Amino acid sequence: MELAAKYNAAEVEDKWYAYWLDHKFFHSEPNEKEPYTIVIPPPNVTGILHMGHVLNNTLNDVLIRNARMHGKNACWVPGTDHASIATESKVVAKLKAMGISKEEIGREEFLKHAWEWKEEHGGIILQQLRKLGCSCDWDRTRFTMEPALSEAVINTFVYFYRKGWIYKGVRMVNWDPEALTAVSDDEVVHKDTKSHFYHLRYFISDGQGNPTDKFLVIATTRPETIMADAAICVNPNDERHHWLRGKKVLIPLINREIPVIEDDYVEMDFGTGCLKVTPAHDVHDYEIGLRHNLPVLEIIDDHGKLNEKAQILVGEDRFVARKKIVKMLEEAGNLVKVEDYTSPVGYSERTDAVIEPKLSAQWFLKMDTLAKVALETVESGRTKFIPERYVNTYRHWMENAHDWCISRQLWWGQRIPAYYLPDGKFVVEATPEAALKAAQAICPDIKAEDLRQDEDVLDTWFSSWLWPISVFDPEMPGHPDHEPNKDLAYYYPTSDLVTGPDIIFFWVARMIMAGEEFMGREPFSNVYFTGIVRDKIGRKMSKTLGNSPNPLDLIETYGADAVRIGMLLCSSAGNDIFYDEAQIKQGAAFCNKIWNSYRLVKGFSVDDSIAQTPAAAAAIRWFDAKLSETVATVEDHYRKFRISDALMAIYKLFWDDYCAWYLEAIKPAFGQPVDRATYDATLGYFEALLKLIHPVMPFITEELWQNMEERQEGETIMYAAAPAVKPFANDVLVNFELAEEAVNGVRGIRNQKNIAPKETLDLKVKGGFPAEVIPVIEKMGNVKVATVDDFGSGQGVGFMVRTHEMFVALSGLVNVAEEIAKLEKDLAYQQKFLAGVRGKLANERFVAHAPAAVIENERKKEADSLSKIESLESQLNILRNSQ
């Protein structure tokens, strides 16, 4: 096959991806082989690919392809997440643009729109993953809201309800006034926000609802909530306020009378020591209210606007109301002062709206047992975290886990299977039919139309926590007695999970809980936490900053292999990634290097009749060992999830060892053919290199592998066996390194003296140097080597390769005074070094305490140093005599 002069990534990538798909190479079925399983962290169904996905899925693909080439039955299950809040708000926005509100059209109509949206946008991100080269088993693609998986979720709800771990309760929840739903504690982001501390004067009531001239001062950041005040609270130990005992005060502007109460919760030295208690609109106030039996008066509605119970400013948004009421308070003489104040305020993770604490009826799942078990899973090491330090974070959360608020006031999601009877009682059943039956057991006359299903849906994480189970066997969850089906029995537990640390609680922890609860064991053996992708100067990638490149543009420009390399190059586990396009360029350059190294070899003409050169023989002996050594290193890196180190080891093997040394050593002179043995060995090494790098660069490796010889239809590098480690002699490596250093020495001298590489030099080497690599030195250094006992008195420059002395003969080019100065400097250093080593060896305590190997090493240093000094002195003598 002819090979293009340049690598055309776009063409090659589409061709081979289609080929892989056609042959179903990504598809896995249970068989007798050992499984290697990954479930994808399901991206939001409406999402589009960003750099974080690129990093995550490249890592996943590297692991899965590597496992496949190591003979495992590799299965990577893809899919998407219905992402209830994110998707619902997108659909709401779309409808809004069309002038439609969701309340107007109702639940069923809205869901139709949502499904339409899903059908239209849902597949995009999965298509984009194909561009990246991801070898997902697309036949197994799942969606968290597809019927089977939804059923699993509902069954799970029923299961926990029957177990008594799900309960409905009125709680203070985090209300998102924009999305109009409660969100869990974990979905609230606290941000320091500039606001004001308003000091307000509350007058003491005379008992008839009239103000006296006495007053107290409270400090608040939320003056718009004073109409909902139920009491003023002080610390019982605060003597400054004892005079207030039993008194009542009047809420400014509306003059409603409220009591002064005492509670330890109030800090004496914060603010004025007086706290206004607003049970309906603050979590702590709610608790104080419970302790003191205070009435709860809600004055803010679901949209964050004041309602009629506020009496004033009705219908105003809470923030507008704040501004207005401050003015009113000032005019009424209740405003003492305003301070600037910065305090943490909760925002909704999804909509960025300020969270409003709100009292409402929600469903909760008890966490205590689940968390305890899941903590043990990780502490025992049955699931390992990489990097390990995330175990600390995990433990902290697990030990403080609150019950999980699982209901959401949304429509896009699995609807809670609770059915209310007209009298307010409810039953929990998986289907309306079962619910009717259950209801009739309570109240025999009841009919289907009398039952009303709960309006709320379940938190998205309540479906994704089943992911490693439900993708294989959707019937499994909720039926603990159910025998796992064939797939689940084979693929569960999965092997590795690659995800970001930001969802360690949302998702990872909860999958472990579900895994332990339903399967009795961990859902995965290893969790690899990636870092967050940041830009070059460390900022998070974001749409608003515009610092996030479109991965598809990058793939188009540089090729998917280059993008994959670029992301992997500087991605050690758990460290944030500083994205820089230069890394992708480096990846593209590497593709180019691989391509051209193959073009060189392909261009050789082979002559079966000629013998192998000694240089080629030495190079082959060496590269054989070097390859094995590197493969061992790479495998070790993979085992430890040091993916970027594995990549770098292969990169250097390919570029430095194979291209710069091996190919140069075996390359025939221009116009000359190469012998058969060398040619075959070279192609063999090239194929091994392709296999080694294939998990990282799937496309170019397939292209070249297919080009190397006529392959059968259905053959692929994807299933080629990874190069194995063969035993090798270490001295083969050491001897070649000596040759490299000798060549480097000669090149250094050329550079220094401005001698053209073409000019052949005479190199004298003292006896004892390994003879087998001398042809390599001659070829690579363009020198004629003579092994001698003595360098004689000719002009030239000496240097040392470890303990071996070398001498390049040069006439007329040597500045004797300069050389002498250089040698003297080296000599001085060696003498100082020797003194250091001898000092150490003279130290009795060192000799007494240090292990024998360390002392032995010091003695070797001493001997080497002595020999170097001797050599330097003899060279100096020669030079001095020549003057």
Place this chain on the structure above:
RNA sequence: GAGGGCAUAGCUCAGUUGGUUUAGAGCGCUUGCUUGACAGGCAAGAGGUCACUGGUUCAAAUCCAGUUGUCCUCACCA
């Protein structure tokens, strides 16, 4: 406020349980090369008081304590 991570070359990072002289790599930088696959290349080179202070040890980038800087997680005071 509580807990945790990190601090090594201009940048991004290794440094495998303390022991090779002068602490490594990739990129970048400097210098020189139409070296017959590749200028997306080749060759040579410069560049680091291992954040600071103290301690343990025969021996510390590595272990311990403190300081400073930085990042993250959790909680949150009205």
